[in-house]
Amino acid sequence: MNESGRVEAFSDGVFAIAITLLVLEIKVPHDAATHLWSALGAMWPSYAAYVVTFLIIGVMWVNHHTVFQRIARVDRALLFLNLVLLMGVAALPWPAAVVAAYLRDGKAAQVALAVYGLFMVFHALVFQAMWWHLTRTGHLFDERVDVEAARATRARFALGTVVYPVTVGLAFLSAPLTLAVHGLLAVYYAFNQVPVPTKAEPAPAGGGKL
Amino acid sequence: MNESGRVEAFSDGVFAIAITLLVLEIKVPHDAATHLWSALGAMWPSYAAYVVTFLIIGVMWVNHHTVFQRIARVDRALLFLNLVLLMGVAALPWPAAVVAAYLRDGKAAQVALAVYGLFMVFHALVFQAMWWHLTRTGHLFDERVDVEAARATRARFALGTVVYPVTVGLAFLSAPLTLAVHGLLAVYYAFNQVPVPTKAEPAPAGGGKL
Amino acid sequence: MNESGRVEAFSDGVFAIAITLLVLEIKVPHDAATHLWSALGAMWPSYAAYVVTFLIIGVMWVNHHTVFQRIARVDRALLFLNLVLLMGVAALPWPAAVVAAYLRDGKAAQVALAVYGLFMVFHALVFQAMWWHLTRTGHLFDERVDVEAARATRARFALGTVVYPVTVGLAFLSAPLTLAVHGLLAVYYAFNQVPVPTKAEPAPAGGGKL
Amino acid sequence: MNESGRVEAFSDGVFAIAITLLVLEIKVPHDAATHLWSALGAMWPSYAAYVVTFLIIGVMWVNHHTVFQRIARVDRALLFLNLVLLMGVAALPWPAAVVAAYLRDGKAAQVALAVYGLFMVFHALVFQAMWWHLTRTGHLFDERVDVEAARATRARFALGTVVYPVTVGLAFLSAPLTLAVHGLLAVYYAFNQVPVPTKAEPAPAGGGKL
Numbered sequence: 001m002n003e004s005g006r007v008e009a010f011s012d013g014v015f016a017i018a019i020t021l022l023v024l025e026i027k028v029p030h031d032a033a034t035h036l037w038s039a040l041g042a043m044w045p046s047y048a049a050y051v052v053t054f055l056i057i058g059v060m061w062v063n064h065h066t067v068f069q070r071i072a073r074v075d076r077a078l079l080f081l082n083l084v085l086l087m088g089v090a091a092l093p094w095p096a097a098v099v100a101a102y103l104r105d106g107k108a109a110q111v112a113l114a115v116y117g118l119f120m121v122f123h124a125l126v127f128q129a130m131w132w133h134l135t136r137t138g139h140l141f142d143e144r145v146d147v148e149a150a151r152a153t154r155a156r157f158a159l160g161t162v163v164y165p166v167t168v169g170l171a172f173l174s175a176p177l178t179l180a181v182h183g184l185l186a187v188y189y190a191f192n193q194v195p196v197p198t199k200a201e202p203a204p205a206g207g208g209k210l
Numbered sequence: 211m212n213e214s215g216r217v218e219a220f221s222d223g224v225f226a227i228a229i230t231l232l233v234l235e236i237k238v239p240h241d242a243a244t245h246l247w248s249a250l251g252a253m254w255p256s257y258a259a260y261v262v263t264f265l266i267i268g269v270m271w272v273n274h275h276t277v278f279q280r281i282a283r284v285d286r287a288l289l290f291l292n293l294v295l296l297m298g299v300a301a302l303p304w305p306a307a308v309v310a311a312y313l314r315d316g317k318a319a320q321v322a323l324a325v326y327g328l329f330m331v332f333h334a335l336v337f338q339a340m341w342w343h344l345t346r347t348g349h350l351f352d353e354r355v356d357v358e359a360a361r362a363t364r365a366r367f368a369l370g371t372v373v374y375p376v377t378v379g380l381a382f383l384s385a386p387l388t389l390a391v392h393g394l395l396a397v398y399y400a401f402n403q404v405p406v407p408t409k410a411e412p413a414p415a416g417g418g419k420l
Numbered sequence: 421m422n423e424s425g426r427v428e429a430f431s432d433g434v435f436a437i438a439i440t441l442l443v444l445e446i447k448v449p450h451d452a453a454t455h456l457w458s459a460l461g462a463m464w465p466s467y468a469a470y471v472v473t474f475l476i477i478g479v480m481w482v483n484h485h486t487v488f489q490r491i492a493r494v495d496r497a498l499l500f501l502n503l504v505l506l507m508g509v510a511a512l513p514w515p516a517a518v519v520a521a522y523l524r525d526g527k528a529a530q531v532a533l534a535v536y537g538l539f540m541v542f543h544a545l546v547f548q549a550m551w552w553h554l555t556r557t558g559h560l561f562d563e564r565v566d567v568e569a570a571r572a573t574r575a576r577f578a579l580g581t582v583v584y585p586v587t588v589g590l591a592f593l594s595a596p597l598t599l600a601v602h603g604l605l606a607v608y609y610a611f612n613q614v615p616v617p618t619k620a621e622p623a624p625a626g627g628g629k630l
Numbered sequence: 631m632n633e634s635g636r637v638e639a640f641s642d643g644v645f646a647i648a649i650t651l652l653v654l655e656i657k658v659p660h661d662a663a664t665h666l667w668s669a670l671g672a673m674w675p676s677y678a679a680y681v682v683t684f685l686i687i688g689v690m691w692v693n694h695h696t697v698f699q700r701i702a703r704v705d706r707a708l709l710f711l712n713l714v715l716l717m718g719v720a721a722l723p724w725p726a727a728v729v730a731a732y733l734r735d736g737k738a739a740q741v742a743l744a745v746y747g748l749f750m751v752f753h754a755l756v757f758q759a760m761w762w763h764l765t766r767t768g769h770l771f772d773e774r775v776d777v778e779a780a781r782a783t784r785a786r787f788a789l790g791t792v793v794y795p796v797t798v799g800l801a802f803l804s805a806p807l808t809l810a811v812h813g814l815l816a817v818y819y820a821f822n823q824v825p826v827p828t829k830a831e832p833a834p835a836g837g838g839k840l
Contacts, residue, residue, distance in 0.1 A: 507685075
């Protein structure tokens with residue numbers, strides 16, 4: 001049953017493919033031979049959506065890896081939750097493409113960013129469900145993990161599921177600002193992610209939350 | 211000849227790529243700036259096809275892995291059967307896209323779901339052929355596998371090849387219902403898949419059937 | 421310098437991605453709600469191109485793996501030849517798509533199949549160059565390989581570079597027949613590929629030729 | 631913290647996918663049944679962009695691997711720099727597609743090649759930043775690396791960031807020539823890349839620069 005390594009390798013593959021497929025969202029401008037610079041410049045929403053979503057998937061991958069490197073056993077529920085998580089990750093090129101297509105379109109931009117935020121809410125919820133499942137009994141962790149301390153991080157995890165709904169609301173104030181906030185959140189988490197608590201360090205830390 | 215690991219890694223790659231390519235089937239609505247919410251809502255067949263097919267490929271991957279982790283040797287026939295199996299898996303983004311395009315189109319939706327079901331029939335047949343080949347002599351399994359018990363699971367396997375033809379017929383009663391059934395079957399198999407019988411557990415179990 | 425494993429893993433990735441991208445060549449018929457069965461039937465060239473090219477890339481992968489599992493060291497020339505080989509493999513979805521688009525178009529079908537055959541010629545030539553480079557000194561092989569015997573297989577390898585030019589000519593007699601021949605050649609090589617000669621078996625065998 | 635292997639595997643995946651996605655830039659000519667040869671011939675910019683970009687990504691992968699095989703530890707900054715590097719690599723199919731679309735269009739071709747060159751400048755800068763970070767303290771390297779010698783290669787690295795801005799300027803003299811120069815640079819680096827200096831060989835060599 002110890003097949004955590006294979007599950008992680010498969011998941012890594014999905015992350016790597018999803019992150020690389022993002023580029024397909026950036027189109028080549030048609031019939032722009034006479035004004036290619038300006039045509040390329042007008043595509044800034046595509047570039048912004050690419051950069052922000054690339055960082056987000058990259059940080060998601062780091063978080064996923066941080067948790068899975070402490071998992072020694074895989075049960076059906078974890079396998080299923082992980083599949084649902086990957087379903088959200090692999091889908092991200094689509095909201096990114098919607099944002100790229102409508103970021104300059106007033107009302108539609110707000111809708112696009114709200115949808116984008118909902119994907120992040122979905123990811124946060126599934127990741128939290130996975131964390132609850134893992135910390136409930138702790139029997140899937142390897143022996144280094146301090147299960148008590150890990151369980152104590154659940155509240156901090158719940159915070160993560162508060163931030164992203166806020167970005168959904170923020171979308172209706174300013175779509176470009178909301179996209180920037182998503183980018184900044186990704187950069188923040190890239191440097192501030194907290195490790196899974198281990199017995200050596202009986203710490204108050206969270207577990208690779210996004 | 212023991213290259214089961216490499217074959218499995220290659221197969222895992224194909225599964226991971228096929229599952230991630232599914233998102234390309236979900237299009238960005240054009241010229242919908244004035245009504246993006248409703249345009250996105252009208253695309254529900256794309257979302258349904260994505261979710262169901264994602265689960266199906268995910269569960270296929272688990273089943274494939276369950277069998278291959280018990281294989282110690284690879285012969286030409288297994289290599290070829292595996293290639294034919296992967297040919298069906300890698301093709302799945304296409305019937306998913308056909309379903310997404312025609313699920314709201316009465317008669318055409320029935321055709322789309324019938325085609326979708328035929329792909330599942332194909333997969334079941336090839337998987338069964340692989341299982342027959344493996345259990346015929348059993349010399350490709352590692353030594354833990356109880357070959358007698360594994361051979362005894364063939365009948366249960368044949369059941370799998372009965373369910374999917376039924377979904378082809380069901381498509382002509384209700385296309386959306388048929389898609390839902392495919393999704394439910396995937397969830398069912400996610401939790402009820404039976405392991406390859408090993409000598410420690412001389413069990414009546416089937417072998418990673420879909 | 422012994423990084424044969426990483427080069428093979430990278431190459432495996434390219435093979436797996438190219439083989440899975442083939443499905444993008446199979447389009448969803450537009451505006452066919454009233455006649456979806458016939459519209460899908462009319463797309464048989466797409467299915468044929470998919471199946472044949474899938475088998476070809478699959479067999480190429482097996483051949484590539486057969487050779488690389490006997491390689492212990494990688495030099496710059498091998499790295500470069502391998503990159504050129506992968507350049508041809510990764511390009512195959514394109515001639516497959518050209519064949520799919522024009523297989524029913526008389527003269528154009530002949531051109532499409534000729535181009536398809538030229539890709540196979542290219543692959544055969546690069547694979548042969550790699551084999552010559554490997555067998556020239558033999559110092560990149562692991563110690564089990566019988567370098568003398570391996571070198572003796574060069575002539576048989578050259579045969580491979582004769583078959584594919586013939587398919588280019590054959591394209592101008594019958595395009596569909598030529599596609600079928602490509603498929604049959606792939607199936608033939610799937611079962612008749614010869615191993616790299618090792619010292620235990622000082623054999624007259626070829627080295628994983630396509 | 632020693633997760634250099636996983637980071638490299640993830641990066642390898644992104645390189646392999648980006649290099650294989652390049653083929654999607656080569657389109658199938660429409661409505662060319664009566665003149666397929668000439669229609670295919672007119673697409674030479676697509677082929678040129680494919681070949682050159684394939685070689686570039688391939689050589690980038692070799693360089694990336696050369697550096698990472700000497701890294702024993704990964705910190706947040708390296709993880710982030712690597713993510714930014716991959717962001718540029720994964721984006722390359724896009725400038726390649728722009729070049730393919732406009733290489734025959736006078737002024738627009740110049741713009742396309744300038745953009746292409748800017749991507750290479752970006753890559754050179756990020757790679758150099760990564761090299762500075764690695765050689766600053768050297769504590770991420772494994773113990774074989776001669777950190778002093780590695781630091782001394784920084785100047786040679788800076789040279790790399792001079793060559794690519796020149797190609798941006800060259801684009802405005804001749805776009806096709808500039809594309810050819812990019813291809814030649816890739817071939818040059820494929821054979822002339824210098825290893826990370828190790829203590830056994832206390833050498834004046836550079837570190838896997840592009």
